[in-house]
Amino acid sequence: MKKIGLVGGISWxxxxxxxxxxxxGVNAKLGGLNAAECIIYSLNFGDVQAKSWVNSYELLLNACESLKKSGVEGIVLCANTAHLFADRLQEAIKLPIIHIGVETAKAVKKCGYKKAGLLGTKFTMEMDFYRDKLGEYGLEILIPEAPETRDYIQYTVKEELGIGFVNPETKAKYITIVKELADRGAECIILGCTEIPMLINQADVAIPVFDTTKIHSEAIVDYIVSS
Incomplete structure (x- = not known):
């Protein structure tokens, strides 16, 4: 079983x-009392927010280097937006980083969908790093058209879900946003922020939903138990 390092706290x-x-997942595959051998480096999300994601490379690099010194064999960035630096970090630390965008793209493509709606932080929705990774697998990505809608998602992820607060009014608004994406042709929805599944899931909407936290975790389990 491989030892894995998790860069967490983004958010806790x-x-x-x-x-x-x-x-x-590890226990389901190996049985008994088996569980993952893992080390978590939990960042202070307040530090990330103070710098903003685009200026947080050094924070993430320090976390990855600390995990490498602890003897991990692979790294996990426990946030979609953190993958802004995934390729750069992997090159710097010389350890594999299990990429959430790649694993999500594989899952969506396996189900035969070609046009997906994406919900996430403003960085994940608006910048190229995530959408391009999905595009490499032939996916067309739709995001909410109105800037104020993307601002709203950013605010609620940061100020509500980031501290564990699930607001019924916010849930209703997210469901409306999903419907708008479906009306524009989205065949499925990618919950491209690891906090959003706290708020909505498959039971809440009519089109297929891809929970990136679960997809990523399943890929991590496969890596841990691989020979």
Whole structure:
């Protein structure tokens, strides 16, 4: 079993899900009392927000280097937006980083969908790093058209879900946003922020939903138990 390093705390609420999903997955495959051998470097999300994501490379690099010194064999960035630096970090630390965008793209493509709606932070929705990774697998990506809608998602991810607050009014608004994407032709929805599954899931909307936290965790489990 491989030892994995998790860069978490971005935010701590979704890092809890990663820890649970990974350990449940390893146990399901290996049985008994087996669980993942992992090390979590939990960043202070306040530091990331103070710098903004685009200026947080050094924070992430320090976390990855600390995990490498601890003897991990692979790295996980426990946030979609953190993958802004995934390729650069992998080159710097010389360890594999299990990429959430790649694993999500594989999952969507496997189901035969070609046009997906994407919900995430403003960085994930608007910048090329994530959409291009999905595009490499032939996916056409739709994001909410109105800038104020993308601002709203950013605000609620940061100020509500990032501290574990699930607001029923926010949930209703997200469901409306999903419907708008479906009306524009989205065949499925990618929950491209690891906090968003706290708010909505497949039971809430009519079109298929891809939970990137679960998809990523399943890929991590496969890596851990691989020979």
């Amino acid at each position: 609420t979704s890092t809890l899900d990663y820890y649970r999903f990974i350990n449940e």
